[in-house]
Amino acid sequence: MDARMKALALLAAAVTLTGTGCKKGSSGTAGQDVGMASTREVSIGSVQLGRSLSGDKRVSGSTDKFSPRDTIYASVETSGAAPNTTINARWTYEGQQVVKEDSRSISPTGSDVTEFHISKPSGWPKGKYQFTATVGGSTQSKDFEVK
C-alpha cells in the first residue's frame, strides 16, 4: 500500500511539473505558437487588390485593373505578433504623386488581414498607380491601373 501511495505521489508531482511549462517567453516547437500570447516580428505575407471585400477582410476577386468610379481595396496579410505595431499604407499615382497615406495601429496575434481602401467621388484619373504597405522593416507593393 505504501509503495502504491508513493507511486501516485510521484505521478502527481510529474504532472504538476510538466503542466506549468507555458510561461511567457518560453518558445514553442520550431517557432510554432503553442496557444499563448507571444511576440514575433510582424511581417507582410502578401498584398491583394480588388473592388470588394469578403468578411475576413480579404479582397474578393483580386485584380489590378480598375475603373474611374471604383472603390479600390488592398488587403494586407501579416504574420507575427506584437502588442502595438503600425501598418502604413501609401497610394501613389504615376510613380511620384501621393494619392493618400494612411496608417493603422494594431495588436496582431499571429495571422491577420488588414484592409485599406480609397475612393474618389469625382473619379480616378486614368493611369498607373501603386499601393505600398509597410510594417516595421517589411514592405510590399502592388501596381495597378485605372482605365
Add this chain to the structure above:
Amino acid sequence: MPNNNSPKADFSDVQSGSSSTAPQASPAGGRSYTVKKGDSLSKIAKREYGDAQQWHRIYEANRDSISNPDLIQPGQVLQLPSA
C-alpha cells in the same frame, strides 16, 4: 519621357478607410494627427508641445512614412508621441 510641365492630378477629394482582423492597438500615450495644408513638423511640434525644436520627436516616430522631414503632405497621418 514624362512631361514635367503637366499639372498634377487633384486627389483632394480622395476618401479612405481601413479595418483589420487584428484588434486595434491601444494608444501608448500618443495619438494620430492628420497633416493640414501649411503644416510643417516644427509648426506641429510648436502647437502640440509648445516647442518647435521637438519636431525631431515627431520625425523619429514616423520614420516609416516620412522620407524627407521638410516635405509632409496634407492628409498624411502622423503618430504624435506623448508630450
